[in-house]
Amino acid sequence: MSTIDKEFADLCNSIWEDENVIFEAKAQDVAIVLASAVQEAGLSSAALAEQLNWKRSRVSKVLTGSSNLTLKTIFQVCRAIGLEFDVILRKAHQQSEVVDPEKHQAMQQEAVNNLYKSRQLLHASTELHRKVSQSALATRNYTREEARMKLVA
Structure with a gap:
């Protein structure tokens, strides 16, 4: 310089x-x-x-x-x-943050909706995993214990 x-x-x-x-x-x-x-x-x-x-x-x-x-x-x-x-x-040196109460309420509602959707997705994926696991066990003729042992190995 x-x-x-x-x-x-x-x-x-x-x-x-x-x-x-x-x-x-x-x-x-x-x-x-x-x-x-x-x-x-x-x-x-x-x-x-x-x-x-x-x-x-x-x-x-x-x-x-x-x-x-x-x-x-x-x-x-x-x-x-x-x-x-x-x-x-x-x-x-603190940043200013202004949140409109209506915007805050809308953001809170969106978070609640997202939580509900997340729970639904988690439930759906759990069900899908259960069905796929059952199908895999049936196709390979593994018992649950044998399947667990393969996953641990």
Whole structure:
């Protein structure tokens, strides 16, 4: 690695030690999530501004991360598009995990269904194994004890 490359890499790494940079990145994350939610709700910025009785410029600043978002602003935008928001605190290097309660319930139901299907498959394979074993014993005229001895050997 050249000296210039190393200096550039060090500079890039040092940027993420600056609290202001980290804050701005977090603020942009919130703005992106809000803008995506507004879009998914099918509202334009103009329609959202009208619904909230805000100026279009304020909506633009909120959805682009150009303003310092307050909890009240986030609450108002979420309410206007029919959403709730939660705050999740975690340790610095712990990954965040957000699970929608409805999605969680659907995943749990799918797991129960898969367990039921697995039991059915296990039962079917056990029955198939029993029938194949009986057929093999009948064809070869082995007794159960002779068949066990061959399996152990």
